[in-house]
Amino acid sequence: MARDFEAERVNLRHWDEVAPVHGQAYDTSALLSGGHRLDPVQVAELGDIRGKRLLHLQCHIGTDTLALARLGASVTGVDFSGRSLEIARDLSARTGLPARFVESPLFDLQGVLDETFDIVYTSIGVLCWISDIDMWGRLVARYLAPGGTFYIMESHPFMNVFDDEADGLRVRNAYFPSGPVEWPADFPDYADGSYLTKNPMLEFQWPLSRIAGALIDAGLSIRFLHEFDFIHWKALPAMVCGEDGMWRLPEALAGIPLLFSLKAEKP
Ligand SMILES: C[S@@+](CC[C@H](N)C(=O)[O-])C[C@H]1O[C@@H](n2cnc3c(N)ncnc32)[C@H](O)[C@@H]1O
Numbered sequence: 001m002a003r004d005f006e007a008e009r010v011n012l013r014h015w016d017e018v019a020p021v022h023g024q025a026y027d028t029s030a031l032l033s034g035g036h037r038l039d040p041v042q043v044a045e046l047g048d049i050r051g052k053r054l055l056h057l058q059c060h061i062g063t064d065t066l067a068l069a070r071l072g073a074s075v076t077g078v079d080f081s082g083r084s085l086e087i088a089r090d091l092s093a094r095t096g097l098p099a100r101f102v103e104s105p106l107f108d109l110q111g112v113l114d115e116t117f118d119i120v121y122t123s124i125g126v127l128c129w130i131s132d133i134d135m136w137g138r139l140v141a142r143y144l145a146p147g148g149t150f151y152i153m154e155s156h157p158f159m160n161v162f163d164d165e166a167d168g169l170r171v172r173n174a175y176f177p178s179g180p181v182e183w184p185a186d187f188p189d190y191a192d193g194s195y196l197t198k199n200p201m202l203e204f205q206w207p208l209s210r211i212a213g214a215l216i217d218a219g220l221s222i223r224f225l226h227e228f229d230f231i232h233w234k235a236l237p238a239m240v241c242g243e244d245g246m247w248r249l250p251e252a253l254a255g256i257p258l259l260f261s262l263k264a265e266k267p
Helices: 005-025 040-046 063-070 082-095 107-113 134-141 208-217
Strands: 053-059 074-079 101-104 117-122 144-155 181-183 199-203 220-230 259-265
Touching: 005 082, 005 199, 005 259, 040 117, 040 220, 040 259, 063 074, 063 082, 063 117, 082 259, 101 259, 107 134, 107 259, 134 144, 134 208, 144 208, 208 220, 208 259
Parallel strands: 053 074, 053 117, 074 101, 117 144
Antiparallel strands: 144 259, 181 199, 220 259
16 A cells, blocks of 8 residues: 555644644643653563663654653654644643654655664554555664664554444454545544544554564564553443553453554664
8 A cells, every 4th residue: 555645634634633632631640740651561661761762653742752751761753743743842841851843744754854763662543544554664664773673552453343332342344454444523532532523534454464564574673572452541342441540351352452562673
């Protein structure tokens, strides 16, 4: 599949629209009081990032970027939504956490950012906006210095097969890609359900083999690929929240992957 410029235009309108909604709805209290809300699995899997030059792809309003800065990395966040980055810069000033934010569509980044990093990071809700997964893999590799590592934690593509409005597990969508799927406007925003979005979105589905394959084909070596039976939000109606704040399917439905993480290295 080739880069889809129309999907990018449609999706940019959506993200610029919801950025201020998320600026209000995201919980930034931990960041503002000296902590962070990056989940412990990511923190452990990333390892020691102190002093590392880190590039965060699709950083949105910068909450995770600034959490990574709090963990000691020297951070650069990239996003195509200027309104998201206004909030990110404001949050950087209010927390006193230094960060550089670059406004650019991912696939135009090479025109504005010419350096490499020790770590390229991206997480949660990012791959469904990527229209060409092979181009994405090459972009990740382009920004890694030799010996640098790429880390991603993302919702598991297999979970997307199930109807997110059905009580049990009902198959609704294809696992393999078949072009972008349109989510209409008037849809409750994920961070503030009382806000109905005005702009539609176009989302892409990438199977795990295509995600890992894009990185392998770009010359990276996969260090680990982990799958989890929990996720950070109520992605399917049957999910219940555990004491750790993670959502899981009840025992009768459990047994499908909901989240994955992957670490790869540039030789
Ligand atoms: C769900 S958010 C990022 C996830 C992050 N974990 C969070 O919750 O803050 C997805 C981000 O991808 C950005 N995005 C989508 N398509 C993009 C593209 N083609 N180039 C750059 N950024 C893009 C959006 O602007 C949005 O900020």
